[in-house]
Amino acid sequence: MRVELTEVEEDIALTAAKFAQKEVAPLGGEVDAGDRIPPALFELMAGLDYLGLCVPAKYGGVGLGLVARTLILAEISQRLPAVGFALQVFQLAISPIVRWGTEEQRGKYVPPMASGKSFGTMTLTEPSGGSDPRGIKTRAEKDGGIYRLSGAKCFITHSRLADIHIVLARTGAGVDDLSAFIVESSMPGFKVGRLEEKRSLRGCEYGEVIFDGCQVPAENRLGEEGEGLRIVMEAVSEYGRSGVSAVGLGIISGCLQVATEFARERVVGGKPIIEYRQIKEHVQEIEKICRGALEFLLVACRMVDEGGRADRELALAKKECSEGAFRSAGLAGEVLGGAAICEDFPVARYLRDSAALFAAAGTNEIMELIIGKKE
Numbered sequence: 001m002r003v004e005l006t007e008v009e010e011d012i013a014l015t016a017a018k019f020a021q022k023e024v025a026p027l028g029g030e031v032d033a034g035d036r037i038p039p040a041l042f043e044l045m046a047g048l049d050y051l052g053l054c055v056p057a058k059y060g061g062v063g064l065g066l067v068a069r070t071l072i073l074a075e076i077s078q079r080l081p082a083v084g085f086a087l088q089v090f091q092l093a094i095s096p097i098v099r100w101g102t103e104e105q106r107g108k109y110v111p112p113m114a115s116g117k118s119f120g121t122m123t124l125t126e127p128s129g130g131s132d133p134r135g136i137k138t139r140a141e142k143d144g145g146i147y148r149l150s151g152a153k154c155f156i157t158h159s160r161l162a163d164i165h166i167v168l169a170r171t172g173a174g175v176d177d178l179s180a181f182i183v184e185s186s187m188p189g190f191k192v193g194r195l196e197e198k199r200s201l202r203g204c205e206y207g208e209v210i211f212d213g214c215q216v217p218a219e220n221r222l223g224e225e226g227e228g229l230r231i232v233m234e235a236v237s238e239y240g241r242s243g244v245s246a247v248g249l250g251i252i253s254g255c256l257q258v259a260t261e262f263a264r265e266r267v268v269g270g271k272p273i274i275e276y277r278q279i280k281e282h283v284q285e286i287e288k289i290c291r292g293a294l295e296f297l298l299v300a301c302r303m304v305d306e307g308g309r310a311d312r313e314l315a316l317a318k319k320e321c322s323e324g325a326f327r328s329a330g331l332a333g334e335v336l337g338g339a340a341i342c343e344d345f346p347v348a349r350y351l352r353d354s355a356a357l358f359a360a361a362g363t364n365e366i367m368e369l370i371i372g373k374k375e
């Protein structure tokens, strides 16, 4: 099934491609070396409304859909996957407040997040295993007008940069007694633990968050007690999985571009290497992966934009795009030969960054379980 883009979506993709080429592509070496995305880049993206893209205008956004967001994330990720990854977390953290928050919570938290004055996190994973959210141990004990949160989370994107955190914690003894909270970094008992040293997605920070009897006002609970898992998983499915898929799609498109150009220009044995059967097949395979990934992802996003649920389709897209990105980076590496690991080309970075996409927003083994579920 082919998804037709609207004129607005085509314009959005074109603007994003120009922005990414001008402002993001030149930063690759600097972001890798310093393991830091310059704050000025977030300001530029805020100026283009990229941080609050799917947020209703009433709360400071532009109210666009998942297809538009995907096109922007893919263009940016093609130039530098870490920037696309960092950007997709904004909407991931904002969306539960937009959908489930009270009018007070929306008015207080959404506009600063949509404009980049605040950074948000989605704080779920614990050392006991991210694949089993029902097993989380962080507790939230009600104490008069506050909840006291105790526990630790890991692998949290923007853990140190962010000041607003969507946190899943246990409010009862049953497996599903989980509730969601909006926690500010300034609340007593909130601590940031260590940042992970990583080789993938350098520049996009990722680390521990600790709740040491963290005092969270009761009015910061999101939704009712016991609704937490549904609230956060809805956001992870729609915004996390589509976001990670878009990063994968960007990597696949980047691999196609670099492999095609290199294969046409590189002359070995008296002819361009694209004329060798195996090289041509490598390029054609990346092209095929690219078409498939784009289709899976846009179909899923369009379903959501049209008001439907697409958990299964998004899981499928996430698996296709993340596996496709890793496979494409390997194939592009074969086309480039020894040049694949040189800084002049993004292929080694694509390979490193695509490895992060297997686990982000749920591992592909978990995606298989979702895909296999009966409707």
Ligand SMILES: Cc1cc2nc3c(=O)[nH]c(=O)nc-3n(C[C@H](O)[C@H](O)[C@H](O)COP(=O)(O)OP(=O)(O)OC[C@H]3O[C@@H](n4cnc5c(N)ncnc54)[C@H](O)[C@@H]3O)c2cc1C
Pocket (backbone or CB within 6 Å): 121, 122, 123, 124, 125, 126, 127, 128, 129, 130, 131, 132, 154, 155, 156, 157, 158, 201, 206, 356, 357, 359, 360, 361, 362, 363, 364, 365, 366
């Ligand atoms: C780049 C990146 C960014 C991330 N950002 C965030 C973030 O912002 N917030 C956040 O909360 N988390 C974040 N995470 C964590 C991510 O959600 C988890 O890594 C993921 O859910 C898997 O959890 P785990 O790493 O603990 O693996 P585990 O759950 O320990 O799994 C280990 C292996 O066992 C397999 N496995 C586990 N259970 C099953 C099962 N039932 N059936 C089959 N196989 C199974 C898994 O598929 C995996 O292969 C991020 C991860 C990455 C890589």
